[in-house]
Amino acid sequence: MSLYLLFESASGYSIFQAHGIDEIGQNTEAVRNSVLDLTRFGKVVKLVAFKPFASALDALNQCNAVSEGILTDELRNFLESSFPRTKEGKKAKYSLGLAEPKIGSQISEVTKIPCQSNEFVLELLRGIRLHFDRFIDSLKLGLGHSYSRAKVKFNVNRVDNMVIQAIFLLDTLDKDINSFSMRVREWYSWHFPELVKIVNDNYLYAKIAKFVENKSNLTDEHIPALADILGDDDKAKEVVEAAKASMGQDLSPIDLINVQQFAQRVMDLSEYRRKLYDYLVQKMNDIAPNLATLIGEVVGARLISHAGSLSNLAKCPSSTLQILGAEKALFSFQGFENPWKYPKYGLIFHSSFIGRASTRNKGRLARYLANKCSIASRIDCFSESSTTVFGQKLREQVEERLDFYDKGVAPRKNVDVMKAAIESASNKEDDQMDVDEKPSDSAKKSKKKKKSKTENNVASPQPETEKKKKKHKLSEEPESEPASAKTNGADLESERKKKKKKQHEEADGVKDVQPTSEKKKKKKSKSKDDE
Template sequence: MSFSRRLRFSVSLSIPNFSSFLQNSSHSHFHSQPPSIQNVDDAVSQFNRMLCMRHTPPIIQFNKILDSFAKIKHYSTAVSLSHRLELKGIQPDFFTLNILINCFCHMGQITFGFSLLAKILKRGYHPDTITFTTLIKGLCLKGQVKKALHFHDKLLAQGFQLDQVSYGTLINGVCKIGDTRGAIKLLRKIDGRLTKPNVEMYSTIIDALCKYQLVSEAYGLFSEMTVKGISADVVTYSTLIYGFCIEGKLKEAIGLLNEMVLKTINPNVYTYNILVDALCKEGKVKEAKSVLAVMLKACVKPDVITYSTLMDGYFLVYEVKKAQHVFNAMSLMGVTPDVHTYTILINGFCKNKMVDEALNLFKEMHQKNMVPGIVTYSSLIDGLCKSGRIPYVWDLIDEMRDRGQPADVITYSSLIDGLCKNGHLDRAIALFNKMKDQEIRPNIFTFTILLDGLCKGGRLKDAQEVFQDLLTKGYHLNVYTYNVMINGHCKQGLLEEALTMLSKMEDNGCIPNAFTFETIIIALFKKDENDKAEKLLRQMIARGLFNEFDSELLRGVRLHFDRFVSDLKSRDLEKAQLGLGHSYSRAKVKFNVNRADNIVIQAIFLLDTLDKDINSFSMRVRWFVLDKLLKIINDNYLYAKVAKFIEDKSKLSEDKIAAVTDIVRDEDKAKEIVEAAKASMGQYLSPVDLINVQQFAQRVMDLSKYRRKLYDYLVAKMNDIALNLASLIGEVVGARLISHAGSLTNLAKCPSSTLQILGTEKALFRALKTRGHTPKYGLIFHSSFIGRASAKNKGPIARYLANKCSIASLIDCFSGLFLTF
């Protein structure tokens, strides 16, 4: 029985619940903060001394102590002390009653809370929003959300007003019972009429929507709050990132992380933990490690959950040594491993058949006075069972019972699996019956394990009885249960019964997988029932069911293809093979990852060519127009536009200053152009010459416009295929690097030292030949980081930048994620 899924679930539960950010309803009502209680007994003694004073202190002093007890969740103590006040004849005031309402609500005694509300009204006090919010929170904590909504409606009908904390509490309660529609409806109801929604209300609903995998609706609500001018905080972003991670949309999640950084919202350790957990579950441990590096760079200290999650990720990809390295690094980083950390290690060792190491860790937990959880025990029991060490398991079962942690269905399922695999079928059946006697209901996985053991142990009749019992009790059987029974019938040679079970399986709404078909097909081939096997094989191929076994199966089909297809000629088979080869080649070209690189390479080449042509053409235009215009206008496009407008410089007068101003967007420059025309000593141009100049200027303008469009296209393509590289060094320089390397893959393979001098091959060989100084930088010199540096710092900055570019190109090529460097 596999526990990796359960274990990862327990780790993900360690990531905090983001809806628990609502303010505490027991606000302080005093001018000074209540004293922080260091020792409960001392605080009770102080309270008793105050009661025994000749001049009894004012009630506000008692309220401070009661409120302090409430804040440290000693609610029963606060209630007990309040009774002493009344016995002493000291009447509680409004704030005392509010504190007691808060205590009763947290103790689940809502009736007493409402009786205190009646007492407030009877004494002539006016209950405030804190009183009502506390009662609403108490009803929600008790699970009586409908009563809380009814109480809210009654308050509004009587003219009372509630604030943002009250509605935040009520929305949180509605979301806790899974009524996200009701929460959104309540949000719409209060919007602009009762109070203004705030970020806490939106974050609560977004969190609930994400937990129910309604991420698109959650993102819509996130966009709505942005439009309304409500700024999202780190909780909102973290909640939405968690939702995207649940759906496997890691690019969107990392995009939100980058958006946080751009908006100067600092991600906290919980935000990073969510991303690390999601990447590890996808098997992308390298990317998770990159997120950890970004986390450290942002001065966010990883906690025990971060390291535990990373260890779990390494175990998932079978990199045990790296997981151990992370565990050893935790103590060096000042992070103490907890029970979850040890559980992950024990589970990982057991999955990799390193049971002795797992037992040593379990002993280490006892030495450190750590109490193992039920997942810890279940993981170790699973490993011991799979390694055949059944006697050790009974001791662990007894230890669990002594510690008050009785074995659950997963623990028993592991033990039954171990007994079955070691040939102890009678003990497995006895343990199965013991489960039912202890009112531990077996799940479908438990039944499947038992059926598999019975079938493999040659007790097919017992398996059939258990299977029939499952059908009678209405269990929803999955494909694995059917596969076990079909495999058992096939091994006994009962092929007709196996085919009948396949038919019933589909009738019951359970879709067979590749293993189902393969089991029956192999059994049919062994019995020389080739026609039935061929029929099933056709069904299997038609449904697109393939796995690692199918390569061998298809090889056999290809070898005996003429037996399956009637009227097949030898030339037909050759044509089919040739057509398949052509189709495969076209598919490889179509989905070639380098094709996008080729577009970028051609685009940057064309962009450089256009720059040269525009500069060359602009030089020709300057020969024909005003000789002093170059000193006034430097831009090629603007120069050509002015040249086209001027036409004949002798006709340029002051009445055209306004038109020239519209072109150059500067009245002073327009006046300079007009004055330059008057002082120009250039030769006279005929009308035919002027027409050619205008056409030439128009051509320069057209090329300049096309150049801008091509640049925008290049930026878009670079953001698609090399976003990290483009963000780091710029789209144009990045494209030149890709072009010079030949492809993004080639660039990613280049070490940083090669990338640093890429583009200086001639200078490098010349320096090696003449034994001169080698170049320090190549194409990356065009980056602003190097251009702005002083002469002595250009070399070190070039090395540092080349290193970062190498990392960025690797991420772009093999990951596609966008990370902040």
């Protein structure tokens, strides 16, 4: 006969099966010794089924019911689904061990499952309680997978990880392009040393080196092509003249081929760097448009990558954001020894605002700029709609503060600027909604107008009433007036006023005519009879 154990925990009901009972024997001391060793106890007891509780309140109710000896519907369904039904007149080949003997009688009566509760079962349950966390590793693993899935999904939705990788790759490409360009200059300078002083740009130097190849073959016919590359006719002529009087030594064809291939590699890296920069700008406008508008795409991406994510940057206070990237200077020995040597700015130093400020006001402007960057990052992180209105307004505030430090011009209040930003953002959303809803609304209105016209035409086949006649008279009277009175502007105004007065008087006359109907006459006659 196999033995099963019902164990109640805070997470749910679980059923364990006990193996090798005959080897251990029904001896409590042997069971106690096996309980302490997990490897030995794990061979004896194995998890068979588990049913989690719906909530903490459900767990409390289930535990109270078990302690009071009440069989709940959840426990009954769990036991019936876990154990096979026994036919009437036959004994079951299994038994269920319980810690509470009260509920055992309820289970055996309702579900016909034989139950037992003794010292041997209690010792096994004590061992299960001791090592229960080891038996439910799968539950912990499932929770870990769910958490990881949610974390990955969050990163995919925010897409800030792409910005972090792009800015890291952009920095790496800048270093590689600079080092490779220096190598091309040194390599090709053996053949054409004068070209270094004429062309300063790395990309143009590599392009010219690939185009020229051997300087001895360069003639005046190549000036237009060189002018197209350099964008300057004078520089193109200067390159040709320098090639004719060059002091460089000749290179073998194999060396020239290697130089050309390396120059082509530098050109390819430069073009890829430009495409990557465009990709970074697009991503920053999608993820953090206000931060990108305020401080620039590259500096904003550096702040996000240094903080770890956009949400981490939004959680940073402005004081932390101000020195983000200057941790080494902050925690240096000189900083602790001399507090006045603390850094005033970190990555935001690369912003154009800090460069435009005077030396005296750099720290003050850095503190103000960090405050605005913190606001912009929080708007980008927690707002549902993406807009650049707040970034533009915050940038205007920084410009005004810069003018205040330099010229003394008083800036606007933050409350007024934010109100204007909120109004402009709401107006943009309303305009978008109007554009989406205009065609449908106009179609509905036209249909309603057509229906109302048809209904009026069907419902009113009666002859024209006095009101309509009066209206026709009112409309005919302005036409019958002489046209000579419309020459002067003053006469026009006086005529308009007279027309309005006439219309009001006639309308009052129409109102006075209306109560002379038959029904009202009858009412008046009735009132006279009553008197």
